[in-house]
Amino acid sequence: MASVTLRRNLCHLSEFWIHGAALKNQPINHVCKIVKEHLCSWFCSQKPELFRVTVHHACYKMFHSQNGNDLQPVGEPVYAQVRHWERLEQSLKNEDEQIFNRKLNSFTSSEEVLSFLSALETLPDTMAAGALRRICELETKDAQRLPKEILENSLFKALCFQFEKKPAPLSNTSLVTALQSLILLHVDSQSTLLQNLVAECQNRLQRGSLEVHHLCTLGESLIRLQGPDCVTLELILCQLQDEKLETFTSEDIVALYRILQACAEKVDQHQTFLNKINNFSLSMVSNLSATSISQILAALVALDQTQALPLVIKLGRQVVGLIAHFTNEELGRVLEAFMYFGHNDRLFTKALEQHVTALCLTLDPEVVSRVMEYCGRKLILSKPIFNAVAEMFVCQSEKFSPPQVSKLIEPFGKLNYLPPNASALFRKLENMLFTHFSYFPPKTLLKLLHSCSLIERHPVNFMAKIFSPFFLQQLQGEELYLDRLSLARLTQLYLTSILECPFYKGTKLLSKFQVKSFLTPCCSLETPMDFHLYKQVMFGLIDLLGARLYFASKVLTPYCYTIDVEIKLDEEGFVLPSTVDEDVYKRVALCIDGPKRFCPNSNHLLGKEAIKQRHLQLIGYEVVQIPYHEVEMLKSRLELVEYLQRKLFSQRTGVHW
Known part of the structure; x- marks a missing residue:
């Protein structure tokens, strides 16, 4: 395994030397102490062996002593508990890498990471790449670019120098991790460092020596560096399609969704592959984190995967238990996806309420x-x-x-x-x-x-402004005509100013900006009648009134509203034929309210239906509401007729038909 010899690199690079100033102000004794405590148990478990610390250059001793660490004399035996780790490179095990990574993850600043690295003499390439990744995680949270003090830090330069000059001996994991981290840190894309790493990655890609995880990491890195149109990305996707999905981890699947999301304009080319991923992802949902779920949902939206509703539903169920773990941005992505796919779940609503x-x-x-x-x-x-x-x-x-x-x-x-x-x-x-x-x-x-x-x-104080020609011109913008929905809203607001705000004496809405009906197919301010419910009520009214001619359906009023059923009465209470316009003393408006006129699973009318009934009353109609939930409780046609009689005539003892 290749390793990064930090101090040796520093000695070779005179231009990186800052005469100890950069590190002198960063005490590392406390870091070294913690490192010893973490690693001491593993070292002590090994057979005690003596080894020598070899000083390769005179400047190495100066570097070490300037950081407050005295060198052991050459030839003096020391045990493995000391901070010099040359034997660590030869005997490192997976558990030691885990300890190292846990230690890296405990740091809260790049300075702490670099101070920690300054205590090490040699560093395997996987650990060096891990250190770069941790610096990247810490520095990309708040800033878009790496701070100058980090870029000029001699240890950071030593890390970069090793990756630049000797990328070939690096393991696949170290190579792609280093490339990913440096790109996220916004290192100059034209630098020799990045160009060498990219070239080495492309060589290994063409040889087919990269595994699934490496391909996913490389794909995301190249998208950031060269954009989604880079030729190499197509080769990566081709190789990924040849792999068995069973070999993908959940992290790989999420990364693959992000890659395909970046290539959303080419989704048709990869739809067959996407279908396989969507189906396979169903089995992995329970293992996904909140972050992964939000990223998958965002990708499904960008890729317009409306056929993947089973996956969306399963992800939605998983969201319920993880809702407290989403960041604000992640929760926003989840909500956007649910709106896009029309997903609604009672348990999710309850969790969202809490x-x-x-x-x-x-x-x-x-x-x-x-x-x-x-x-x-x-x-x-x-x-x-x-x-x-x-x-x-x-x-x-x-x-x-x-x-x-x-x-x-x-x-x-x-x-x-x-x-x-x-x-x-x-x-x-x-x-x-x-x-x-x-x-x-x-x-x-x-x-x-x-x-x-x-x-x-009612926005009385702003009506004059929104009815003014200046605002209407702004509303229209560069379009030739105002859209139908905006015109309908303007008309209803103007109708409100007449019916509900008679004291308003400001600017009036010009007739050319008014609609004739609020009920239109594409952008209606009214909910159309439920046809099945209407048929039930119609047959009941025929039985009650004796003939179909005594009521009219879908009557458009001069005030733009469409009445479901209109019944006319004369002064003595007789029901008149619907075609008669003389001697009409009272008009009854039946609102046959189906489920779509209410909030789901409730008897609460929607706002547009409530304002309609208010306005019908204000223009002289007697409004009679026939809600679906009352009709559904009737068991026979006779009960329906009795119900309609109570609704229409219970307060009019003199009504005849």
């Missing part, structure tokens, strides 16, 4: 807005989540960006829910709009204000 309520004040605003967006998309009315988020927004509203504010508030309107602190919530929102109105993108602002109107928090 997570959000426990940590809401410490969660990242982006994650909070994602949680609310997820609830809004899947129509999940979770009062614990909504209440906790409302409380957080009141306390920390300044942390949220305009798009995040919109994602946070919209679900309240969509799901027709007011939290206990609604007054404080919307007062805080109004203050933010007053001070940052111009920072909100036009369409985002329109969605936000429309959501407020759904739950009777």
Whole structure:
């Protein structure tokens, strides 16, 4: 096994020499003490043998003494417990590498790693690569590039010099690990160091001497260095496809997903291979960490793997038990994937409730807005989540960006829910709009204000601005026409200003920006009738009223709303034929509300249905709600007729038909 002789390299490289200044300020006695304690038990278990420490150069003694360590005289016998490790290179075992790696992982800064290495005389290549990897992990958390003091550190230069000059003797693991670490540390891609390592990797790749793990690591490294279009990457993927998936570890599978994600535009070329990976991954889900799960889900989204729903569902179940272990960014990826694939699970919702309520004040605003967006998309009315988020927004509203504010508030309107602190919530929102109105993108602002109107928090102070020609021009942008949904929202807001805010005397919405109907196939502000439920009610009404001509279906009103069933009454309470327009004294609007008009698994109307019923009442209709959950409890047609009679005529003793 090749090894990195740190001090010897330092002696050969005069340009790396800093006369002890860099290391003099970094005490290592405490590090050496801990290292001795960790390794002493293994050394003592070996047969005590005497060996000599050979000083190869005069400058070696100066280097060693400047760090406060006196050299043993040549020829003096010492035991293996001392810090000189030349015999370690020859007798190292796997358990010793594990001890070394555990020690590396305990360090919290690159300086500690380098101080630790300064106590070593020789270092096997796998350990040298491990040290580089640990420096990479520590330095890429907060900074994009390696600090100057690390780059100029003589020990760090010695490590790099060994990899640069002698890459051929390195093991496969050491080679690809060193390349990966140096790329992540943003070492100059044109440097001799990286070019030599890449060339050696390509030689071994062409010889077919790299194993699965090495291929995955090399693939990710080359993507970072040369981009997803590099020719070598195709060769790596070809070799990986020839390998048996049973030989892949869970880490290899996750890395493979990341590689394919980087080549998302070529997904069609690799779809057969992807299908095999998706099926094989089902057996590995239980072994995946929170980080791995979030990365796989992100890759499935980028690769549009809608056919991999069994894998998404199984990953979703695993997420439930690991939700406390996700970082804010990872949880955001999970939520984005669940929204993309339409995944919704009761156990996940419960776990999410516990997570959000426990940590809401410490969660990242982006994650909070994602949680609310997820609830809004899947129509999940979770009062614990909504209440906790409302409380957080009141306390920390300044942390949220305009798009995040919109994602946070919209679900309240969509799901027709007011939290206990609604007054404080919307007062805080109004203050933010007053001070940052111009920072909100036009369409985002329109969605936000429309959501407020759904739950009777009417944005009266901002209506004049959004109905103004200047705002409408901004809303349209460079498009020839405003999109249908934006026009519908504007129209409903304008209708709200007329019906629910009669005191509003500001700018009015021009007729060319108003729609004729809120019920459209692609972007509707109303939910279409449930056809099966409508048929049941229709037959019951025919039995009750005596003929089909006494009621009309899908009636469009002058106020853009479509009524499911309309019944007309004269002044004496007689039911009139639907075609008669004279002598109409009262109009009854039957709202035949199927499951899609309610929050799932509840009897809570959605916001767009609640505002519709309010507005129908304000324009003179008597609204009668026929919810599906009441109709489902009826066991016969006779019960249905009696139910409709109670709903329609129980308070009108003088009604006739």
